[in-house]
Amino acid sequence: MNREIVLDTETTGLSPAMGDRLVEIGCVELINHIPSGRHYHVYINPQRSMPEEAFRVHGLSDEFLADKPLFEAVAQDFRDFLGDARLVIHNAPFDMGFLNAELERAGQRPLGNDVIDTVMLARDKHPGARVSLDALCKHYGIDNSRRTLHGALLDSEILAEVYLELIGGKQVSLALIAEVSISGADAIATRAIALPRPVALPPRISPSEIAAHDKLVATLGAESIWARYAPENGVAAE
Numbered sequence: 552m553n554r555e556i557v558l559d560t561e562t563t564g565l566s567p568a569m570g571d572r573l574v575e576i577g578c579v580e581l582i583n584h585i586p587s588g589r590h591y592h593v594y595i596n597p598q599r600s601m602p603e604e605a606f607r608v609h610g611l612s613d614e615f616l617a618d619k620p621l622f623e624a625v626a627q628d629f630r631d632f633l634g635d636a637r638l639v640i641h642n643a644p645f646d647m648g649f650l651n652a653e654l655e656r657a658g659q660r661p662l663g664n665d666v667i668d669t670v671m672l673a674r675d676k677h678p679g680a681r682v683s684l685d686a687l688c689k690h691y692g693i694d695n696s697r698r699t700l701h702g703a704l705l706d707s708e709i710l711a712e713v714y715l716e717l718i719g720g721k722q723v724s725l726a727l728i729a730e731v732s733i734s735g736a737d738a739i740a741t742r743a744i745a746l747p748r749p750v751a752l753p754p755r756i757s758p759s760e761i762a763a764h765d766k767l768v769a770t771l772g773a774e775s776i777w778a779r780y781a782p783e784n785g786v787a788a789e
């Protein structure tokens with residue numbers, strides 16, 4: 552199983568050596584390059600005031616962060632979520648520098664995970680092109696309209712999409728065509744067997760929506776095709 556964590560942070564500034572601190576961590580889990588539905592997200596009280604320049608970037612105010620936990624209180628949960636997964640980070644030295652500075656301040660060892668820097672990945676794939684997250688979204692046609700302000704969890708979700716494009720597109724792990732054998736003018740394509748997801752996706756519909764659907768199906772009669780797939784008939788909903 553190939554487990555990766557796409558990670559992003561927000562901070563009070565640009566340099567932990569100058570006293571800047573983490574204020575937000577967002578992580579998205581990929582299993583075999585497929586989002587598993589699991590994520591980690593936390594806001595952190597930086598124990599210092601928020602510079603206006605940083606506030607304009609992410610919108611996290613002193614008042615909002617005042618009742619949030621200190622980093623040392625969430626450090627172990629954060630490490631437990633990461634485990635030994637490979638980390639995928641845009642401009643990795645920045646985020647890793649802040650994370651390891653916070654871990655050192657909390658009396659913990661630095662992170663030892665393997666890291667993929669998507670900035671370097673993008674520069675290798677698109678020499679001379681702009682490689683900001685917004686530029687890569689535009690290049691790959693990824694919707695980032697929700698990104699009016701920087702946010703660690705939203706940015707990690709967007710980065711996960713960008714990363715999958717950088718390593719070969721969203722089909723890298725789906726292998727729709729397993730092999731093609733050619734004999735004369737005929738070509739036979741063998742479709743790969745679809746494997747189950749390593750981790751089930753979280754529910755996409757609410758209990759009230761399920762109840763409303765069941766109520767509608769009940770009005771269609773017992774012979775309707777929808778009724779055949781009702782849970783009471785032994786067929787689980789997809």
